[in-house]
Amino acid sequence: MSSVIVIAGKGGTGKTTVCALITLMLAHRAGARVLAVDADPNSNLSDALGLSAVGTIADIIEEVAKKPDIVPQSMGKDSFIEYKIHNDITENDGFDLLVMGRPEGPGCYCYINNVLRNVMAKLVSDYTFVVIDNEAGMEHFSRKTTRAADNVILVTDESQVGLRSAKRILGLIEELGIVAKKKFLVVNRSSGSLDIIEARREFAVDDVFVVPFDKDVQDLSSKGLDLASLSKSCAAYLAIQDMGDKLWPKN
Numbered sequence: 001m002s003s004v005i006v007i008a009g010k011g012g013t014g015k016t017t018v019c020a021l022i023t024l025m026l027a028h029r030a031g032a033r034v035l036a037v038d039a040d041p042n043s044n045l046s047d048a049l050g051l052s053a054v055g056t057i058a059d060i061i062e063e064v065a066k067k068p069d070i071v072p073q074s075m076g077k078d079s080f081i082e083y084k085i086h087n088d089i090t091e092n093d094g095f096d097l098l099v100m101g102r103p104e105g106p107g108c109y110c111y112i113n114n115v116l117r118n119v120m121a122k123l124v125s126d127y128t129f130v131v132i133d134n135e136a137g138m139e140h141f142s143r144k145t146t147r148a149a150d151n152v153i154l155v156t157d158e159s160q161v162g163l164r165s166a167k168r169i170l171g172l173i174e175e176l177g178i179v180a181k182k183k184f185l186v187v188n189r190s191s192g193s194l195d196i197i198e199a200r201r202e203f204a205v206d207d208v209f210v211v212p213f214d215k216d217v218q219d220l221s222s223k224g225l226d227l228a229s230l231s232k233s234c235a236a237y238l239a240i241q242d243m244g245d246k247l248w249p250k251n
């Protein structure tokens with residue numbers, strides 16, 4: 001059984017960092033097959049993980065929409081797109097990465113989105129964990145390329161703006177009818193100033209976790225370095241590991 005973990009939250013709160021740390025932590029587990037999905041066009045999940053992406057799903061969608069002739073007749077559109085997507089997955093030590101990208105230009109992508117949905121559903125079953133760095137507006141959900149999640153992790157910082165956004169996204173999840181089996185709040189870059197007991201009470205989530213402000217994370221980021229080299233004993237990684245042990249216990 002695979003677990004789909006969606007990371008959501010306002011840009012700047014540390015969504016990509018949390019997503020990358022969860023990916024690295026799960027990839028470290030023996031026997032786990034992990035797929036990280038960069039579903040935020042403004043994101044840099046591949047940079048955070050220290051990878052250069054081969055291509056994006058948006059590129060494939062664009063290419064097939066503009067040049068239907070590139071699809072070999074023997075293959076059919078669906079299989080061709082599926083083949084291209086498999087080709088685009090960057091394979092790494094312990095995890096794979098898929099980048100959605102941003103479709104450019106006009107045109108109806110309904111058909112291709114349908115194919116994408118099917119491919120995603122098949123892809124998911126190949127992995128133990130699928131970790132998605134999602135757009136703040138939950139667009140992939142509204143386009144229904146992802147329909148259900150086992151866990152939605154809302155990332156916020158300690159600011160009121162971050163907390164309000166997390167609440168708004170929770171409302172959006174309701175509105176869009178997204179099936180999320182469990183929802184969690186991660187208070188990231190914490191200095192300990194937020195009342196966690198109050199947050200537990202205020203947010204309709206299954207649990208609240210705290211990831212402290214970590215100078216190592218900030219230093220790597222300001223040097224333009226990825227998180228793969230982050231020490232496994234630093235505060236942020238340990239917090240993510242504790243959360244992971246609780247949410248996805250090793251069997």
Ligand SMILES: Nc1ncnc2c1ncn2[C@@H]1O[C@H](COP(=O)(O)OP(=O)(O)O)[C@@H](O)[C@H]1O
Nearest residue numbers: 011012013014015016017189212213214218221
């Ligand atoms: N726990 C943390 N401790 C210190 N810095 C952090 C932490 N989490 C994120 N950051 C930093 O905050 C900035 C924004 O993080 P990022 O993950 O890119 O946010 P988002 O994806 O939400 O836009 C980055 O410079 C990142 O290194």
Ligand SMILES: [Mg+2]
Nearest residue numbers: 015016043044
């Ligand atoms: Mg980001």
